[in-house]
Amino acid sequence: MAPRVLVSDELSETAVQIFRDRGVDVDFQPQLGKDKDKLAEIIGNYDGLAIRSATKATEKLIAAATNLKVIGRAGIGVDNVDIPAASRRGIIVMNTPFGNSITTAEHAIALMFAVARQLPAADTSTQAGKWEKSKFMGVEITGKTLGVIGAGNIGSIVISRAIGLKMHVIAYDPFLSKERAEEMGVKKVELDELLANADFITLHVPMTDKTRGILNAEALARTKPGVRIINCARGGLVDEAALAEAIKSGHVAGAGFDVFETEPAKDSPLFGLPNVVCTPHLGAATTEAQENVALQVAEQMSDYLVKGAVSNAINMPSITAEEAPILKPVIRLAEVLGAFVGQVTESAIKEIEILYDGSTAAMNTKALTSAALAGLIRSQVADVNMVSAPIMIKEKGVILSEIKRDKTGVFDGYIKLTVTTETQTRSVAGTVFSDGKPRFIQIKDINLDADVGSHMVYITNTDVPGMIGFIGKTFGDAGVNIANFQLGRKDAGSDAIALLYVDGPVPESLLKTLTDNPAIRQAKPLVFNVE
Structure with missing residues (x-):
């Protein structure tokens, strides 16, 4: 019997046809995601669920999805999917991490122009029959300093566009190496230096415990007088109330916001303030981006349901069905080792070395390395997965090396992860015992045995x-x-x-x-x- 997929949000007809062409029985009901009761009533009949943002894959819905094997999110954000609940039920959650990158970067640049020249207010005034030419005095972009917080996939695109606009660009990103920064043509700085020198600040980081409120009242007070702030990343990165006060005082000259602490944003301290441009989370809202992510999610889900191939999975490694039972506990070990180093490392990473000893050296080390990298940077990038992690590490100019060797110690096999930063070297090693659980066996070359x-x-x-x-x-x-x-x-x-x-x-x-x-x-x- 052909696998069945329910499309409960708006996907293009081309994307729906991809399912059919690959032997998947697809049920296209683009308005169903808004009716959570009806969706829960029928979800048990499907192997796959393809969604955008309207459908909420809650724990309750997942509990009713007795046959569901995969949830595909057309887009990067998976806030509308209960990933722990899906993981417990063995449901793979996929996203399309890079389909919206150019579109979001362009929106940030557009908001920067709009704030620099007060375009929305000038348009409203002119269409009201006024001719207030002297009222809307703007500033040039050329020659100004742009501070980019987060130089990953989207941030790097913004950087390249800003350099093309003849701006001076500085960037703060703990995972950005000096070598990669030089290659991009950007000066790598610490956050305080960025705040003190940037004429414009744009944010391109995910929402994590480390980035929440990264521009709070204290940080805003350290910014250059007359700064303009752009946020197309995540609501909550900037304290909206504190920013509103900074705008009222004249310290901040303007802001462009596409994301808000509460969405849909019916009310915000920023609304109604002079030279504040607000859009309703339009970062991914272009015809090209919507089509790209729709086609990608249809291809990924079809490949999994028909061939067993896993790609861009949030909660499962990219491995074959044959490898999964053997690799699963070792992949968990690799993720734990990466997560350990990621949580104790705060300076920029320059080199990563992964040693596979004994039985682990004969396994699919590409999957294991991807798992270690995902664990390593997940504390900074919440939406990372085993496909996107190696790409992100490469983009940041980090040197990655693998070493495989025959058994040298008392363990049948173990993994050792060593990370070199600009200030120190950290290492951690672990193995999997017969119970399938990961264990730490060495930290900083000091032996121990820890659950x-x-x-x-x-x-x-x-x-x-x-x-x-x-x-x-x-x-x-x-x-x-x-x-x-x-x-x-x-x-x-x-x-x-x-x-x-x-x-x-x-x-x-x-x-x-x-x-x-x-x-x-x-x-x-x-x-x-x-x-």
């Missing part, structure tokens, strides 16, 4: 008496239960580490108590997806 938990704390300290008791008491006083406590050191009195597996999130006050101890250099909370 991987959802919530962990990594501590680096000087090896002095009393540390075990101090750490244990600190967690106990804070009411945080320790499930597992592993220690390691190089030599007596030298560098030591502790890795704790705890039962829940760790409060900031606990971490501060730890780092107030002069023997402790770092106490880093870690979160892993170990489901």
Whole structure:
């Protein structure tokens, strides 16, 4: 029987025909996504669900999708899909990560022009029969400094366009190497330097814990007087209320916003302010982009349902069906190692080395490397997957190398990930035991044996008496239960580490108590997806 796909949002007829041409039985009901009850009633009849943003693939809907194997999102954002719920049900979630890039970059440039020359207000005034030529004095783009926060796929396109407009471009991106910045023709800077020097600031980063409110009141106060701010990335990156106050005070000269903290944006502190241009999340709204992502998602879903091929999956590696049972636990290990390094590294990464020892060297190391890279940069780029991660690493100019060797130690096989930044080198190694669960076996060349938990704390300290008791008491006083406590050191009195597996999130006050101890250099909370 041919696999069945339900298209519950607007996709082009060409995309729908791709399903048919590849042997998929497609049911095209583009308005169904707005009727969640009807959708839940019939979703159990389908193997695939193709959507845009109108359909909400909630936990309730996924629970009713008894036969669903894949959800395909035509676009990059998957906020409307409950990915953990889909993962638990074994449903693959795919997106099309690069189909909207040019369109979104062009929209950012368009907003920059509109704000620089006050075009919307001038248009409204002129069409009202006024001729207020002196009222709308603008500024030139040429020769101005553009600060780009996030130099990934979309940010790099904005950079190339801005250079073509004869702007000076500076960029802040922890994952951007100096070599890649030079290749792009952009000066790599820290955030404070960007804020102090940019005439225009444009944001192109995902929404993560590290980027939320990256332009808050404090950051806005450090910006250059007269700056103009553009946001076509994610609502919440900029504190809208703080920005409104900065515009009212005259410190910020204008803003162009396509995304908002709450969407649909019925009300915002920015609305009605002078020289603020707002659009209703139009970054991907061009005929070309909508067609591109629709065709891509139809091709990807068809390839999976008919051939078993997986591409651009958020929650599953790009591997063949035959490899999946063998690789699955090792892929999880690679992701955990990458996630560990990604969460403890804050400076720009220059080189990545992945060592495959013993049995792991004979596996599909391309998939394993992709999993490690996805884990590594997921703390910065939430929508990354195993297909897009290697591309993003390459675009940032990071040197990547793999080493394969025969078994050298007591383990049948293990993976060691080493990352070199501009300031230091970090390494972590792990293996998979017979229970299929990943384990840490070495950190900073210090041997240990530690389970991987959802919530962990990594501590680096000087090896002095009393540390075990101090750490244990600190967690106990804070009411945080320790499930597992592993220690390691190089030599007596030298560098030591502790890795704790705890039962829940760790409060900031606990971490501060730890780092107030002069023997402790770092106490880093870690979160892993170990489901």
